[in-house]
Amino acid sequence: MNAIEVRGVTVASEVGTALDSVSLQVPAGAYVAIVGPNGSGKTTLLRCIAGLLRPTSGEVRVFGKDPSTDPPRCIGYVPQRKGLDLRFPALAIELVASGKIRRWPSRCSGELKEQALAALRTVGAEHLAWRSLSALSGGEVQRVYLARALIRKAKILLLDEPASGIDARGEETMLRVLDAIHQGRQTTILTVTHDLDLTIHHAESCLVLNRRVEFFGPSGDESLLEALGRSFGHGRHSHRGF
Amino acid sequence: MLEYGFMQRALLAGLLLALAGGYLGVFVVQRRMAFLTDGLAHSAFGGVALALLLGWPPLLLALPGTFAVSLGIVALGRRTRLSNDTAIGVFFATSVALGIVLLSRKQGSTGDAMAYLFGSIVLIGPQELLLAAILFMATLALVPQWGRWALEGCDPELARTDGLRPERSEHVLAGALALVVVASVKLVGAVLAMAFLIVPAATARLWSRTLLGQTVGSVLLAVAAVVLGLWGSYRFDLPSGPAIVLAQAALFFVATIRPRSRGFRRHGDPLGAVGAADGTDG
Numbered sequence A: 001m002n003a004i005e006v007r008g009v010t011v012a013s014e015v016g017t018a019l020d021s022v023s024l025q026v027p028a029g030a031y032v033a034i035v036g037p038n039g040s041g042k043t044t045l046l047r048c049i050a051g052l053l054r055p056t057s058g059e060v061r062v063f064g065k066d067p068s069t070d071p072p073r074c075i076g077y078v079p080q081r082k083g084l085d086l087r088f089p090a091l092a093i094e095l096v097a098s099g100k101i102r103r104w105p106s107r108c109s110g111e112l113k114e115q116a117l118a119a120l121r122t123v124g125a126e127h128l129a130w131r132s133l134s135a136l137s138g139g140e141v142q143r144v145y146l147a148r149a150l151i152r153k154a155k156i157l158l159l160d161e162p163a164s165g166i167d168a169r170g171e172e173t174m175l176r177v178l179d180a181i182h183q184g185r186q187t188t189i190l191t192v193t194h195d196l197d198l199t200i201h202h203a204e205s206c207l208v209l210n211r212r213v214e215f216f217g218p219s220g221d222e223s224l225l226e227a228l229g230r231s232f233g234h235g236r237h238s239h240r241g242f
Numbered sequence B: 001m002l003e004y005g006f007m008q009r010a011l012l013a014g015l016l017l018a019l020a021g022g023y024l025g026v027f028v029v030q031r032r033m034a035f036l037t038d039g040l041a042h043s044a045f046g047g048v049a050l051a052l053l054l055g056w057p058p059l060l061l062a063l064p065g066t067f068a069v070s071l072g073i074v075a076l077g078r079r080t081r082l083s084n085d086t087a088i089g090v091f092f093a094t095s096v097a098l099g100i101v102l103l104s105r106k107q108g109s110t111g112d113a114m115a116y117l118f119g120s121i122v123l124i125g126p127q128e129l130l131l132a133a134i135l136f137m138a139t140l141a142l143v144p145q146w147g148r149w150a151l152e153g154c155d156p157e158l159a160r161t162d163g164l165r166p167e168r169s170e171h172v173l174a175g176a177l178a179l180v181v182v183a184s185v186k187l188v189g190a191v192l193a194m195a196f197l198i199v200p201a202a203t204a205r206l207w208s209r210t211l212l213g214q215t216v217g218s219v220l221l222a223v224a225a226v227v228l229g230l231w232g233s234y235r236f237d238l239p240s241g242p243a244i245v246l247a248q249a250a251l252f253f254v255a256t257i258r259p260r261s262r263g264f265r266r267h268g269d270p271l272g273a274v275g276a277a278d279g280t281d282g
Helices: A042-050 A092-101 A110-122 A138-151 A168-185 A223-232 B005-030 B034-054 B058-079 B084-104 B110-118 B126-154 B156-161 B166-187 B190-206 B211-236 B240-257
Strands: A002-013 A016-027 A031-035 A057-062 A075-078 A156-160 A188-192 A205-210 A212-218
Touching: A002 A042, A002 A188, A016 A042, A016 A057, A016 A188, A016 A212, A031 A042, A042 A057, A042 A075, A042 A156, A042 A188, A075 A138, A075 B156, A092 A110, A092 A138, A092 B126, A110 A138, A138 A156, A138 A168, A156 A168, A168 A188, A205 A223, A212 A223, B005 B034, B005 B126, B005 B166, B005 B190, B005 B211, B034 B058, B034 B084, B034 B166, B034 B190, B058 B084, B058 B166, B126 B156, B126 B166, B156 B166, B166 B190, B190 B211, B190 B240, B211 B240
Parallel strands: A031 A188, A031 A205, A075 A156, A156 A188
Antiparallel strands: A002 A016, A002 A057, A205 A212
16 A cells, blocks of 8 residues: 555746656655755655645645645654744643644643653653753754654654754664664655665665656665766765765 | 722723733734734724724724734735735834824814823723623633644644644634734723733743743733732822833833743743754754
């Protein structure tokens, strides 16, 4: 069964075309790394799948439903650029708990508290639980957002550069966490990344996007390097920081 | 002072307004809608002026007029490239200019206009008291929205992925603000109406680590300011509306003296934190 189906999706605006007739099918339980140069439509694709953006043409289905009209409850989304208002008086545990109940908790206690703490523990951030969001660094906020996505035991995780702001050790931890979630819960994971070296060893499949699909297949496929070269405009790619 | 009927009515109306304004004010501060409330207050002035010219009860025009302006501001900001504060500025200037032009056409209306600009809570009658009660009930009906509005305010995009609709809530909130502003116009005047929606919530924010704490604090501070302000007005023979606002301001400045350090951002001020969430300072 396909978790995600993208059929001929084009997203165009007055500033240009972000996605051009993109089609792909992601089976349930797949772990896909999405790579591509800046402005290649990676974030736009994730936003379409999350139901945050309606395509200009084409259609997206998440477990058979249109996410733009029927927001899927099975998705955990970690955006690249957080809309988080740091003036908001909140504790990290409250943000995580809000992922479970889909509204802001008036207080975190009982089972909700335990679940939020467990999600934070999973990403190595339990010590942040009672800290104000405004006192967290970018990397710490990233972990809290990931914990928020995990608390709902989502069937699909959409991660837009989840390692941004996280140090190398933290990134390794996060990738191990994603591995465990993927294998333990059969969660479908789509992660946008600029760090192919690490991701290629964790993700089973790779999607090379450059407004169109340049490549979508196993991470070990030989034609992946060729697709990367085409997308980045040179014969060979650098593994870190495209 | 409570042996006088006018003081009883003033206290009751002030408390109802404090409860409504204190609650909604949290979202005004959180969503940075302070300028919107100012714009709405001045829009109410335009409606009042038109009603005075026509000889109608002022609130009869001010209420629908301000409500329409609130929706217009949100719609203009959303459908054009103009930012919300620009749209507010356009309505703000237009309403004040309209009000002045209308009043200039009616002789002897300056005193009435001043009453609506600066308020007269001790002169309110049963009708205004009823309006305050309606406003309170309407606000009470919005309390169940607290959790959704809070999540939308914290991160609107995240809220959308949870199936919430921040745009819809913005319209409801703007409409509720219009109601509070119009009621405040009679109680404390158009010029000071915004204070009810900003000062108690801003004061509570200085000392709160959670939104629930800010909400409870805002309501309690708003209530305390009404009691203090009316007492000061009675005791020292001061205009009641400004006395209430001065009480709010006094509480605010006391709160700024020694805010708890844990309410502050680690390397910055609590109301000016920027940048940490964009992944740049990991």
